[in-house]
Amino acid sequence: MGMNENVSKPLDRLSAELAGDMDRVNALIRERMASRHAPRIPEVTAHLVEAGGKRLRPMLVLAAARLCGYAGESHILLAAAVEFIHTATLLHDDVVDESQQRRGRPTANLLWDNKSSVLVGDYLFARSFQLMADTESMQVMRILANASATIAEGEVLQLTAAQDVSTTEDTYIQIVRGKTAALFSAATEAGAVVAGADPAVQRALFDYGDALGIAFQIVDDLLDYGGSTSSIGKNVGDDFRERKLTLPVIKAIARADEVERAFWERTIGQGQQDEADLATALEILRRREALEAARADAIAWAQRAKAALQAAPDQPLRRILADLADFVVSRLS
Incomplete structure (x- = not known):
């Protein structure tokens, strides 16, 4: 990638x-x-x-x-x-x-x-x-205040779920909704609210931001295992070294045999890593097709974002926002 x-x-x-x-x-x-x-x-x-x-x-x-x-x-x-x-x-x-x-x-x-x-x-x-x-605008304040609380809640949930190799995909999505998608959806919903849009349009733009944010975070998590340092703004493999249970790893653990599960427990659960472990992690992720499965999830969330826009006014900006959903997943080649 x-x-x-x-x-x-x-x-x-x-x-x-x-x-x-x-x-x-x-x-x-x-x-x-x-x-x-x-x-x-x-x-x-x-x-x-x-x-x-x-x-x-x-x-x-x-x-x-x-x-x-x-x-x-x-x-x-x-x-x-x-x-x-x-x-x-x-x-x-x-x-x-x-x-x-x-x-x-x-x-x-x-x-x-x-x-x-x-x-x-x-x-x-x-x-x-x-x-x-x-x-x-009290409604706008409520939206952004709620988003701020959700962001903090997501960060605390991530902290408590960190290094727990039994973490599920549902928990991961809940964390991502907090740490990333909450501000995307608040941004798009607040813009619609301040414009006095119909409630159905407000909801559609909230759904767009939510799905876009989830796709965005999944792609970021994937790039950590296959992007370049210049493209992701951090060192490749940082999530692994920091023992973060991102979607590709969660999928690999769910498909792991006994030897692989012991590897994840040692490197992520216990934090016992050596220089060769990142390469081993990448090999397991590829063997279990965890990277491709996570990529498919990112594409599905991007499609949900585009579908939500169908309720928004039909004008050039709507088409640009739809293209943005494609842009998020096109970072994976």
């Missing part, structure tokens, strides 16, 4: 379509990440916010709002709020995972320290709620 050369096209089209609004979102992000009294806050935030991320989540807010005919200003506030929530979770995740690389750069906790990463993450969560309040 590797990075398909055509994957950026739908995202580039979306970026071009939303360029004016995204300029305003980026300006608002720079304004609200400032701190008069604690200069470390913008230092840490800028390190991650300006690291070259695609800003997919705020673009989903803008796209959903425009798709539903919105012509106001609140979508700019919401897009910035979503990006702050995302950045805060990344700062916290890197501390929890003891990560050293994010988007191809050293993590904030490595450059500064864990305390700075956690506290700046807290600051960004607070800023996001200020932005939500500025929309004066």
